Amino acid sequence: xxxxxxxxxxxxxxxxxxxxxxxxxxxxxxxxxxxxxxxxxxxxxxxxxxxxxxxxxxxxxxxxxxxxxxxxxxxxxxxxxxxxxxxxxxxxxxxxxxxxxxxxxxxxxxxxxxxxxxxxx
Numbered sequence: 001x002x003x004x005x006x007x008x009x010x011x012x013x014x015x016x017x018x019x020x021x022x023x024x025x026x027x028x029x030x031x032x033x034x035x036x037x038x039x040x041x042x043x044x045x046x047x048x049x050x051x052x053x054x055x056x057x058x059x060x061x062x063x064x065x066x067x068x069x070x071x072x073x074x075x076x077x078x079x080x081x082x083x084x085x086x087x088x089x090x091x092x093x094x095x096x097x098x099x100x101x102x103x104x105x106x107x108x109x110x111x112x113x114x115x116x117x118x119x120x121x
Contacts, residue, residue: 061105068101069094 038047076093079085 057105057109060108061102064101064105064108065098066101068097068099068104072097
């Protein structure tokens with residue numbers, strides 16, 4: 001069984017990439033079939049165009065998540081050096097500060113929405 005570990009280590013990413021590719025192909029094929037059926041029924045083709053997203057909330061959320069995760073790893077490193085803690089500190093600090101980053105992103109987004117509502121009044 002020990003000889004199988006390297007084989008699984010190589011096969012898992014390969015199968016994952018192939019599976020993701022097949023999933024994308026089938027999703028595209030399904031979207032195309034759905035569009036063709038809607039066109040045959042006389043639905044306006046302009047409904048198919050995707051609208052450009054004007055919100056930067058996804059970027060803000062991701063950036064604050066990564067900033068929080070980086071700060072968590074840095075603090076976990078300092079805790080590991082200072083108190084000779086176990087590796088659990090790395091994972092816990094990563095999730096704690098990543099969550100704090102997402103919380104900060106939520107607060108910034110809410111403030112932005114609130115400010116936009118006040119300007120529209």
